[in-house]
Amino acid sequence: MQTAVKPPPSTMLPMVIIGTLFFVFGFITWLNGALIPFLQIVCNLNGAEALLIAFSFYIAYVVMALPMSFVLNKLGYKNAMTFGLLLIAAGCCLFVPAAKTQTFILFITAQFVVGSGLTILQTASNPYLVKIGPSESAAARISIMGLLNKGAGWLAPMVFIALVLGDLSGITEQSIAALPEAERSAQIQQLAQSLIMPYLGMAAALVLLAIALSFSGLPELDLDVEDKKLAEREKSKGSVLQFPQLVLGVIALFCYVGVEVIAGDTIGLAGSQLGVPGALGLTSYTMFFMVVGYSLGLVLVPRVCTQHQLLTLSSVLGIALSIGIPFTNAESHFFASVLWGWTGITTLPDPITFIALLGLANAIVWPAVWPLALEGLGKFTARGSALLIMGIAGGAIIPLLFGFAADHFGVLNAYWTTIPCYAFILFYALKGWRLREW
Known part of the structure; x- marks a missing residue:
């Protein structure tokens, strides 16, 4: 039976x-x-x-x-x-x-x-x-x-x-x-x-x-069983801060959430100041490119490239776009015309197009940093995850710096505040995630 x-x-x-x-x-x-x-x-x-x-x-x-x-x-x-x-x-x-x-x-x-x-x-x-x-x-x-x-x-x-x-x-x-x-x-x-x-x-x-x-x-x-196991593990010595790949990953996510919020939440401010019609809806362009980037990540990793390789490309693209935003012609729609103008969708001035494309640069960062930061943590994984969540604070702090820069140097020049953030993400992609000892 x-x-x-x-x-x-x-x-x-x-x-x-x-x-x-x-x-x-x-x-x-x-x-x-x-x-x-x-x-x-x-x-x-x-x-x-x-x-x-x-x-x-x-x-x-x-x-x-x-x-x-x-x-x-x-x-x-x-x-x-x-x-x-x-x-x-x-x-x-x-x-x-x-x-x-x-x-x-x-x-x-x-x-x-x-x-x-x-x-x-x-x-x-x-x-x-x-x-x-x-x-x-x-x-x-x-x-x-x-x-x-x-x-x-x-x-x-x-x-x-x-x-x-x-x-x-x-x-x-x-x-x-x-x-x-x-x-x-x-x-x-x-x-x-x-x-x-x-x-x-x-x-x-x-x-x-x-x-x-x-x-x-x-x-x-x-989760009672898991909670009991975690309590037993916490009796052992050691600190979650002893893992460089985690601590640097928290900083990378802090930088990432900051630039993600800037790309999504300030494109309307920039468009409004440049007199772009429908400026309050420009976040949709940034989100569209984030969806494109997310989809590309699903297709490319790990078939074509690794997580840290795609993270490297993303951060380099972010730096290039941030440098280019103040220098592109606000009267020109060249880049939007090439990228999507042929579809009949409304084109945007070149600086606004570059801001929208930051969504593409940002898309892969969150899903790439998490596994790299948690690799090798073992019993500290749960506490490491909690620290990574705290990185969301970057969405509160970094956009404020952008706002002060926009008031003093102009909204387009303020996007240069994102360059140090992308530079740190680049450092993490190239070296930070590999570190196992301070």
């Missing part, structure tokens, strides 16, 4: 649910690319002040990481994801009084609350994604989620323009400044009010998603 073998649980439902969450991550994160130049107009901000919108969002990943890990331990993975969705919905609701009063500090607070919700969602969903199926296919699952995330980032600015701006989609900082005082005030008021219904709608959708998630059949992760 044969004993029936219980089939392994299907990963389809968890993949669909986690995939939806990753889409939400991307959509909300890359709304900032349209929101920053929008609020610069509504709240009359300079470049540094406008980049505080990104700072308040990304600094939540650092400030709230430990509190949210406590919440995760108390609630469990499934309930923590539900809580994260509700927290993001609360942040979206804060946009209503912020828009009605045009109060910048309220917008900043709302961004921080949204970032806090995303912190717990990211903390819960990333390890869940690894654990719901065979370890040998985890990389494929992560790649699929990455494409969903960046695809949502490509869509977000276009949805923002359609729902928030409507007939005012061609508005720029220059066009607003050219209006008479009374007409300018009326149009700014109209712009601010246009935020209310879309953000209320987004809050309602997030609440419905949270309810659906709480009643879904998403299984809870049972």
Whole structure:
């Protein structure tokens, strides 16, 4: 008599649910690319002040990481994801009084609350994604989620323009400044009010998603055994900081998230100052090239080249584009015409095209640095992963430096602030990841 073998649980439902969450991550994160130049107009901000919108969002990943890990331990993975969705919905609701009063500090607070919700969602969903199926296919699952995330980032600015701006989609900082005082005030008021219904709608959708998630059949992760093993390992001597490839990898990710945010969130600022029509939706171009780069990485690694070789090419491309941005002709559309003008899609001035192409340079960095940084960590892998997550703080700090540079030297010259970041990523690709002793 044969004993029936219980089939392994299907990963389809968890993949669909986690995939939806990753889409939400991307959509909300890359709304900032349209929101920053929008609020610069509504709240009359300079470049540094406008980049505080990104700072308040990304600094939540650092400030709230430990509190949210406590919440995760108390609630469990499934309930923590539900809580994260509700927290993001609360942040979206804060946009209503912020828009009605045009109060910048309220917008900043709302961004921080949204970032806090995303912190717990990211903390819960990333390890869940690894654990719901065979370890040998985890990389494929992560790649699929990455494409969903960046695809949502490509869509977000276009949805923002359609729902928030409507007939005012061609508005720029220059066009607003050219209006008479009374007409300018009326149009700014109209712009601010246009935020209310879309953000209320987004809050309602997030609440419905949270309810659906709480009643879904998403299984809870049972990590008690792994937690006990980790506790035993922590009794041994040693420090996670003894691994150069990890510490340098954290710095590389700090630099990467900074330049990724600059490429995605400031292209609208640059386009608005150059008078590019539809400037608030330019983040879609950067996200499109990130999707292209991500897809190329899936095809090329490891069939054609290794992770560190592609990381080297990416950082060199980033340096070249950053150097070229201030020197290209803002009246010329040559590069866009060559790359996609033949498709009928609207072309962009050469400096804006170079900024969009930074998305291509950035795409491979996150998936390449992680395995290189964690290689050989053994029992320190979990703590190493936590340190790498802290690298997201680069998205809060480096764009602020960009903002100060933009105010003093012009927005196009400010892209030179990304060169040291790409240079460090290049160092990591060539040497840093190989180091095993300080």
